[in-house]
Amino acid sequence: MKITIDRDRCVGAGQCVRAADEVFDQDDEDGCVVLLVSRPSExxxxxxxxAERFCPSGAIEIHDA
Structure with a gap:
């Protein structure tokens, strides 16, 4: 599993952090998603x-690799 994010699409809702706080965080300046781990453990x-499903802007994409 590999994750990519599109910060330009992010609206700062924080649903990703609520769902997976070991993988996502929010930038203190603009509230947009910060990817902590691009290849999380199983x-x-x-x-x-x-997190991908709950993201209201579709800023998170998961690639099975």
């Missing part, structure tokens, strides 16, 4: 999928 798969 145990975080469900949380990362939730």
């Amino acid at each position: 145990r975080l798969r469900a949380e990362v999928r939730d």
